[in-house]
Amino acid sequence: xxxxxxxxxxxxxxxxxxxxxxxxxxxxxxxxxxxxxxxxxxxxxxxxxxxxxxxxxxxxxxxxxxxxxxxxxxxxxxxxxxxxxxxxxxxxxxxxxxxxxxxxxxxxxxxxxxxxxxxxxxxxxxxxxxxxxxxxxxxxxxxxxxxxxxxxxxxxxxxxxxxxxxxxxxxxxxxxxxxxxxxxxxxxxxxxxxxxxxxxxxxxxxxxxxxxxxxxxxxxxxxxxxxxxxxxxxxxxxxxxxxxxxxxxxxxxxxxxxxxxxxxxxxxxxxxxxxxxxxxxxxxxxxxxxxxxxxxxxxxxxxxxxxxxxxxx
Numbered sequence: 001x002x003x004x005x006x007x008x009x010x011x012x013x014x015x016x017x018x019x020x021x022x023x024x025x026x027x028x029x030x031x032x033x034x035x036x037x038x039x040x041x042x043x044x045x046x047x048x049x050x051x052x053x054x055x056x057x058x059x060x061x062x063x064x065x066x067x068x069x070x071x072x073x074x075x076x077x078x079x080x081x082x083x084x085x086x087x088x089x090x091x092x093x094x095x096x097x098x099x100x101x102x103x104x105x106x107x108x109x110x111x112x113x114x115x116x117x118x119x120x121x122x123x124x125x126x127x128x129x130x131x132x133x134x135x136x137x138x139x140x141x142x143x144x145x146x147x148x149x150x151x152x153x154x155x156x157x158x159x160x161x162x163x164x165x166x167x168x169x170x171x172x173x174x175x176x177x178x179x180x181x182x183x184x185x186x187x188x189x190x191x192x193x194x195x196x197x198x199x200x201x202x203x204x205x206x207x208x209x210x211x212x213x214x215x216x217x218x219x220x221x222x223x224x225x226x227x228x229x230x231x232x233x234x235x236x237x238x239x240x241x242x243x244x245x246x247x248x249x250x251x252x253x254x255x256x257x258x259x260x261x262x263x264x265x266x267x268x269x270x271x272x273x274x275x276x277x278x279x280x281x282x283x284x285x286x287x288x289x290x291x292x293x294x295x296x297x298x299x300x301x302x303x304x305x306x307x308x309x310x311x312x313x
Contacts, residue, residue, distance in 0.1 A: 003196035004038050010187055011042035014160050015049055015130070020183060022154050024161040024175040029189035030297075030310075032226025035164035038189065039134050042162055046130045051160070052123055055132040058139045063172075067096045069143030070116065073131065081123060089115035109142075110149075117150035121157055128158040137169035144173035152176045168259075168297030168310075191223025200225050201232050209235070220246050259298065267292040274299065280307040 001008070007027060014025045025042075029035050036057070043053055056072035074097060082090055092112040094100040123129050131147070133139060139147075151161060161175045167188065175184050192200065197218050202208055209217065209232060221227040234247040260268060270289035274280035282290075282305035290307065293299045300308050 001037065001041060002199050003192045004034065004041075004189075007038045007187065007189060008041065010185060011038070011045065011162070013185070014042070014162060015046050015051065015128075017128070022151065022157055022159040022161065022178040022183060024151075024163065024178050024184035026163045026165060026175060026184060026186045027189055028165045028167045028186070030167050030224060032224050033189050033191065034225055035166075035189060036134050039132060039162060039164050043130065043132050046128075046160075049128075051128045051130045052126075053130045053132060054123075055130075055134070056139075057134040058143075058172075059135070060138050063138050063140050065140055066142040067112075067140065067146070069133070069139045069173075070112075070146055071097050073133075073143075073147070074116075074119070077119065077123070081119065084122065085115060085118060089118055093119065109145075113146045113149035116146055117153050120150055120159060121154055124154070124157040124159045128160065130160045130162060132162040133173055134164050135172075136163045136165045136174065137172035139173040147173060148176050151178060154178075168295075191221070192225055193223065194218050197221075197223050197225065197228055201228060204229055205232055216246060259296065263292050263296065263298075264289075271299065274307045275309070281305045282307065 010025055010027075013019075014023060027035055027038060043055060046053055054073045054076065056069050058069050058072070062068045074093065082093060085093070088111060091100065092115045096112055120129060120131070131151070133147075136144075151159070159178075161178065161184075163173065163175055165172070165174070178184055191197075194214070198214050201214065201217070213232075213235065217228050217231055221231060231246055231248065260271070263271070266286075266289045270286045271293055274285045274290070277284060282301060285307055287301065287305070290299055290301060294301060297310050299310060302308070
């Protein structure tokens, strides 16, 4: 792994046996910045340190599938641990995991949340527990509610919560306060430096890019390794790499287009004006219209009124 020492250091603090429990770590970043890679490495280190890991990676298509996230989180829990729960709690979890028929008297929503809390408390009493949620902005609402309820009610339990979220997204799951001092550390994963990105591309590409091409790719992608790899692989010859417009693959265009299409038409028009100006300011672009784009992390407006896009692409 290249260039992620600060994030892995935060992961080491999350997994240390000393200090107050429970605790959490939230890593935010743009799509393709490496959130999942960092999470998987922290999970690997947690398992090596003796943690029991409950993990899920929800997808955007699953946001309306109630309890799909809880089902994934609890899938690896041994059956005997579930069998040790009170009957009502066990049935609530079995129904949520689709292991038993839900016909008959339905369990109240709080029953499932309480059952998950009891299960996490029992598991963490045996050994430290790491709950890891990747792309938490896509966690379905019911799972997010149940998990938040459970984590808020685990005082002093040896539970760590690791979450990655897409920058600018407010939906999905965000860890609640886990201790009187909050206990949740938040960090933004930045783009890679020129040297770090060069090392990644050199390792992944069949032939190295020239320094000029590397410089252009780094500037265009802001050090985003996924974007940089996609663009570098699309470079067909040295002439394009040196002087021509960089090719932006369709999947990257679609990714950025989806972010923009969620904004109001008035905001998109203001962004187009800002993009067409060499030095955009709120004297030239409607500042009120840019508000939604600021909230989404697409632009920043400083105190002097200068408008800067959050990412080169």
